Amino acid sequence: MNAIRNTSSIIFAIAAAGCSLAPPPLIPWNDGSVGRVNGGALFHGAELAPLPSTLEWYRQNERHWAIPRFTRAIARAAGIVLRERGGAPLVIGDLSSQFGGRISGHASHRSGRDADILYYVTTPQGVPIRNPGFFAFGPDGLASSGAGYLRFDVAREWRFIKALIEDPEARIQWIFISAPLRAHLLNYAFAKREPIDILYRAAMVLHQPGRPALPHDDHIHVRTECAVDELSTGCQPTGPWREWFGEMPEPEIAVADVD
Template sequence: MADPQKLRERPPFPAFFALTVGLLAETSGCVSAPSPLTPHASGSVGVPHAGVQTDAVELKKGRSFLRFRPHSRNYWGRPGLVRALQEATAAVDKSIPGGKPLLIGDLSARYGGKIRGHHSHRTGRDVDLLWYVTTPSGVPQNNPGFIRIGSDGFARVQETGEFLRIDVERQWLLVRELMLSPHIRVQWMFCSRDVEAVLIEYARARGEPDQLVWHAESVLLQPGDSLPHDDHIHLRIACSQDESVRGCAGGGPYWPWLPELPRLGALDDSLLTEIATDDPLDTVMDESPNPSVTRGAVSRAQPPAEG
């Protein structure tokens, strides 16, 4: 009988290679798209800037939000993200009645991939959220579209010359609802440092729990490789537990307060023995109707003998 300890140290190459490839595929999720070679890949597949998606849900018009581009085809995302947006905006409306609908920018194409104007937004995990805004005196207004908020919380509308200010009460509540949503795990909320400072200052003044404020300070970030995001929040969600083993990867840190991702269980001695002693090439040759052809194909794959 084979010694499991020796097998653990160095299993035969064909079985070791197959085992290694299989484990890497299951744990890393680094695949480019679902295909016959990667049938396990589904949902959000790949990283946000190089991936696709399956089983997406469309974000249709709602009472508490509007699509910034009503006829765009890029309003498809992960089911949890779509539901979180619907519920978070509805919660803002219920908590602070009398406001205007939130304008929501691009999510992803139905099957993912590159869309115009974005480096990411390819796997259904990204969405652009424009600001809730009011007049300087506090009357809610419709956002005219990607207006840039300064350090004082105000923005000048180029077309009209009027000033609007960020509705910090509604904006913070939206951030809070998204972070606490049971349907998503917030990975990043890209926005400018000025807007982050305004939101965090308000959250502290409001008496929000220290842990919640810490979470917000962690996920709110001005990106270093693009525009400062002073005209919207770019929300990105982390891979779900199921998607993490079906091809979803990357996009940022998986924060310590999020639910733990599945771990690969330890392989026991009997399974290691079975893997190490089962050479798939033997099965191929035994089942081939023309073993000589199969062996020839295998022999051609070997390095030529010296001589």
């Protein structure tokens, strides 16, 4: 029994050291999100399916796959927004392809832990509408779509983000978004007197990444961190490990002990 445990620990340690593209045939118990977000693969993923009135795909393509708990959490959060606030469906961009790996236009999105999601938007008069595309929103919360202006729907966007960061299955590590829109969301949440732990989580995960990454002023990019049991099936954490995930387990055998 001990021998089996030690063997899997050794394999985990080797995998953690960088053999991230190794598919299940070489390490048969690898499953789910295998490797890193920018160098991994996906096994037994789930497709985030459109849901009437709740979720739509921006493009009809094969890029709506992720680990199942992540697709469930996104659908749940969109369902909460619809139930509590009504309005038009959430529009989903690229997740990963069915078996992960590189997809054009993205450095990450390779192991079923990333999702690009368009903002909830309204008309300038405040009527919720389906977001028609990737249009850049300025600090005033407005974007020009060519056919007119769109307004960032801070109330529904906040409800969606709150639902995600409260959801233990979602394990939200990052929500990339431009700094001005982040400020609008946090300002709104403070004004609503949201619980301090929710404000803290939101302040930690909402982030405009530095160059060369895009500012994320036309969509959010949501990333889930590995769950503890996923570490032993090949998921490689990319950090930071958020404290509300619980303790990060150490591999039982250090890499230096393997050889």
